[in-house]
Amino acid sequence: MKRYFPLLIAAASFCLVTPLVANDQFNQGMQQGSASKGQGASAIQGFKPAEVIPGYTGSPPESGYYGGVTSSGVDMTSPGSTALNTSEAGKTITESILNTPPDNKPSLDAPFIAGGLAIKDKAETITGGGFSGCVEQPASFTDITTHQCLRDTKIEQYCTRTATITGDWKYTDEYREVTIPHSQFRFSMNGLNLVFSVTVPLAGTVESASLSVYAGLYFLNSRYNFMNTAFNVQLITGQSGTFTIPVPSGFTVTEGQVLTGSGCTANGNCLPQGNGDRTIYESLVRGASTFTLKLRMKVREKEWVPRVEWSENCPFSKAEGAMTGSQCVEPGETRTVVVEGKAYSIHQDCWKWQDTYLTQTETEGTCGEYMKDSACTVTRSECADMVDGFCVSQQVTYSCERKKEGNGQICGGEFFCKDGSCAQAQTGTSNMFGQAVSALAAVAAAGEDVAALNGVDVRAFTGEAQHCKKMAVGFNNCCKDSGWGQDVGLSSCSSEEKALGKAKDKKLTVYVGEYCSKKVLGVCLEKKRGYCVFDSKLARIVQEQGRRDQLGVGFGGGKSPDCRGITVDELQRLDFGVMNFSDFYDDLSAGSEIPEDQALLKKAQDIIAEKMKDAAP
Template sequence: MKRVIVMMLAALTTFGTGLQASDKYGSGKHFADSLKGNGSGVLNNFKPGEVIPGYTENPPESAHYGGVTSSSSASLESAGASALNNSEVGKLTSEVIMNRPKDPISMDAPFISGGFDVQDKADIVTNGTYDNCETVNVSKTEITSHVCERTPAAELTCTRKAGIKDNVVRKTVRKTYQKVVTLDYSTTNWKWNGALSIPEKGRLLHVAVDGERLIIPWNSNCNRESISEKCKASVRETISLMGRDFPVDVVVYPRRDTICTGGQNSHCTYPVRDGWGRIHQAFDTDMQVSAGQSFPVMKTSKTFEFLKNMASVQVTITLTLDVEVTEHKPSVEWVETCPFNKAEEVLQGSQCTEAGGNRTINIDGKTYTVYSDCWAWKDTYLKQEADNGSCDVYMKNPACTASRVNCQEKSGSACLQEEVTFSCEKKVTGEAQLCSGQLVCANGECDAIENGTSDGFGKAVSALAAVTAAAQDVAAMNDVNVRAFTGKPVECRMAIAGFNNCCKDSGWGQGIGLAHCDSEEKALGKAKEKLLTVYVGTYCSKKALGVCLQKKKAYCQFDSKLAQIVQAQGRKGQLGIGFGSGKHPDCRGITVEELQSLRFDRMDFSNFYSDLNAGTTIPSDSELAERVKEQVASALQQSAGKGQ
């Protein structure tokens, strides 16, 4: 008994659990069914403008998208180049790239080699005190600044990219259409009814209605084989179209025939015959119609009897329309990207970068083929190699680093001439005695190092020479126009197609490929190698039809390095007075008032040292100190000999 009860309880529990599961399944299925189709509905009804902040369906950038069949991205490339050359961000980026000097690391640089020296002699510092004196080398690094000119590697190119442009031509064309309209008889209005559908949008100018064997239904007034006037009067057929009624010309009138099979008036029948007619009517109109526009066409009979199962009739309607049609005439469209004024540059050559051939474009489902000999060109207007110029000595010195680059001549984003400031380290050494931790300067060498007066004699003589040269220039002039260090303008021709560059800063000793350069240009090249020139600018010296055929560089050339140093560092560097333009150089001398404002102690005369050394031997500061000591000792001996 208990076993039976347990089994019944188990069955009930299972049944209840099944009911609960069934209810949950039903709820889940109902929920799933309610979601059917909602996913696609959410996408179809999604409105981005209501969800995404600042959303726009037609951003300006969409103008650069030519579709999946577009043959090029010339518009986007042109916009990018324009932004790089004209926007503030683009200009800043180009300037940073141009003016960021390279900083080569050399193990021979004083600040690195000095560190290794300290490392190698670390025991002197760490071994403690030492009572005796020993000779040690002392050193100091001097930082000097030098300004020079150089020609950077540069290439000025324009690009021309071809794309396919859809040239849409709209014109009015006169077209003629013939439409066959079937007219079906209807007992609703007792007429033959049809409809004319306009085939194309346009201006409707002329309509012609033509039809043959149009039914003329029989009526009782035409009850004989012969046609009576009464019968004729009862017949009138019209075709109605566009508010106009046109008569149908009767060809055969309706009648009743007599057919006897058993002789005359014997076994006779009298069938009725419908007549038929034709229509050839036309009219002019002037109305705008749309494609698919419908006009009712009806045939009406004046008299009708027993009109049942009447056959359909057809009329041909001829329409004359003026239709505006659109023709697509794709053609090659060129987009040029030129980040400089090409009218001021000389074209050196052109290179096809995308081979020619056929390309296609799909317009409104129709494919058009367009041919071009070349689809992209690269036009080179200038391609100059790097020339270190007066910067060569500093660029080759591992102790010198370019600290500032000033572009003197630009064309677009390319720099054609640079003025570079180099910061150079010079390690000055001398001997001293290290006694019980104290540095004793026995011969005066370390005093010069400590006071920072290395090469002071050379600097003093150079400054004195500059002042003396200025005085000589001034003394040779009258009181009206007193100037010192006057230069002269000189110029040279830049490279063009087929000719080498007559404005090279170096290499004039070999003269390779420079045979076409004139004597003035060769003299200028040697003057630049001797550091006697200041770069002024570039200009187009020959034009034809707005195209530059020859460019020249202009310089101010001076008689001596001293004059060049004072003009470049004094007039331009300190006073901020320029040298004019490439087309109009200003190589005037420096006035007395301007000379009085110059700080000769701040000028770098290192370029003049070679000329100074060529005339005499310049003693170093240590040699000067030694001479002074010898002179003092000699004076003391003489005094002792005299008993003083």
């Protein structure tokens, strides 16, 4: 790359000739002016400026703003507002104000502001002085560089806890005496047999039973079968009797169950038709004779006991974040539910809570050095990666200004540059040398890659895909972007992750994306990030600004980064002249074989002075 230096020196030498020649011409002009002193009045007689000066007018519109020495002043508000809204300068100022983010106010320490304030402070000196020859004047100018960096954004996610009324059935055993009157008995005849039935009003276990009989008409030693037992009833007219029914142990009935019994006279042998049983049947139907059933039952009672049950809904793993606060989103009140026709009411101070979790903290990332530099301001910020609807990484563009000094002279109100530094500043090419050498270095590096491969599928600036685990908030984060030199609290990170962290510190990486590496029941338990790691800053710059931004070839996804090299055909389509190599300038100044701008210009200046000395008579 050294073979390019003579060309660069020659170009710089050409730039330095102009200010030196300008000084000689000015001195000659001064001598000529002194010789012609006093001839000014005659020289302008007959001069018609409208014929010589394009666009000349004797009454410019601005003259209306001057009211004379006795005027109290002219209202400039209206014309000023008009100029602000219609002129190009006014539109530029307005757009700058509207487009500047509210949290990125320029620092008063920034060189371009500090310089402006300095000019304001010495305005009288600048505008009120007269010319008395050439005066030495230091010159300051601003070198502007643009940098891009990545930083993690602050992400808050929410879980909800919702209260609902539910309950449980509570069972207890009670003993009840159940009486079924005659009116609830039903009677019929089945041949010579009397048939009777009754409906049980509730469920339970029958502990004991008895049948009370009143004989409106005598019962002739009647034998009956009822509730799985047999017993005899023998009563004369007008007589009552209670007959114990020996109920089998564990005899259970259900609510609405029908119990049926039957029997006939003559100890179950039945009297002929028309006698006995038929007569008893008719007496029972008329109510002259009655049956009354008494049951002692063990009844299981159930009671519904209401309670409040909480359910939680989290779209993420709570282990991933730290809870920072809770807010009631459904205020307290009394709510009622109805179970089997019965209403139950419960009061709750809050029926639904929303819990806030910080799942990703805001970090400086690779933007730390620019955030701390008062001469750097944010010019643009945009989301670099969206995951599940959240912007997890933000790409920020900073404009950084560096104040530099030069030497010159003010002669007759005009500044003449004496060295190359301020000359470059006047032409807006203060980084001309660094930009040119960076582009040449990038081309040379690409050539070395291509020459070393000697294959069919030739690629330059090939990178390597690497991944890191993104730990929970409050724990080690193996994807952190800075501070890896200390290795504090990073014992759980692998050696590959530590190497990736140090590559970030050296600005050798391109962030590709974040993805979920472990998911259970739809909830992500572990996340990872993917990167492309390159051997040099030049390779990373060309890959980002060339392959991605110029050719539109992306780096794949976080799970499978595409870090392939750039083909020869793609290299030929790249415009290295428009790439921003500002991140590489520090490496340039650190290299011993590449001189700094001032050293190169000083050398060129000495060569020119020596040649002019040799050429003098």
